Amino acid sequence: MKGQLNKQKILVIGGSKYLGLAIAQQASEAGAEVIIGARNLEQASQAAAQLPKASAIHIDIAEESTIAAAASQLGHIDHVVITASAHHNVPVKALEHDKIVAAFEAKVIGPMLLAKHFAPILSPGGSILLFSGVAAWKPSPGYAVMGVTNGAVSFLVSHLAKELAPIRVNAISPGITDSGTWNTLGEQNKKELLEGAASSSLVGRSGTADDIADTAIWLLGAGNVSGETIHVEGGARHV
């Protein structure tokens, strides 16, 4: 990995924690200048302070004005990674309009507006990397919003890749991954979730942050890959 992303300037929105932070760390180890974008500038600055050549910027993917301001402040960038999501995992009978909209803003509408403001400042060999997720391909009660937003991301990358070429646009679709986000479930529930994911995969284990960060670093440099969703879920769709 060392030196693979030398002289590349990479913005990671959602980079102050979880998968975004793991990607920011690996990109930095690979030689990139990393900019951590987050709603909370203090958290982004704290994460950036741990990395060489890193800085922080305020971006709320649900607020177009912050996306436009960041593009104008940065002026030029090679790659943008967006890990933002807003969960609304409830049965259909409990769906709330504003939370559905927030989920689409984080994963679909925000990235569209990001493409609008960042395509003009991305280098021709650059790329945009979005996040889908296995829930799109594994319908399950309580996960309609997550499934549909993740599915929309997969369609979005092919449309953006066509229109913005030669800028490349791809997505990673993780399976259940121990990124830190599941810690909110409590130790026992998280253990059960990860064990369930392991038994419903082909490889007998759940995902790690390194699985995803390794794939992200590869995709940023994969000059012949565009419009694709790369599934990093141990074959869970096939079980």
Ligand SMILES: NC(=O)c1ccc[n+]([C@@H]2O[C@H](COP(=O)([O-])OP(=O)(O)OC[C@H]3O[C@@H](n4cnc5c(N)ncnc54)[C@H](OP(=O)(O)O)[C@@H]3O)[C@@H](O)[C@H]2O)c1
């Ligand atoms: N971990 C898994 O098992 C898994 C499985 C399938 C798919 N995925 C997808 O992978 C991506 C990353 O997941 P994760 O595990 O790292 O956890 P996550 O909890 O989905 O992380 C979301 C990140 O986005 C940031 N964020 C949320 N809303 C934002 C907004 N409006 N503007 C800017 N940043 C925002 C969050 O920071 P703040 O809230 O502090 O602002 C956090 O850094 C997500 O898209 C998720 O859906 C994850």
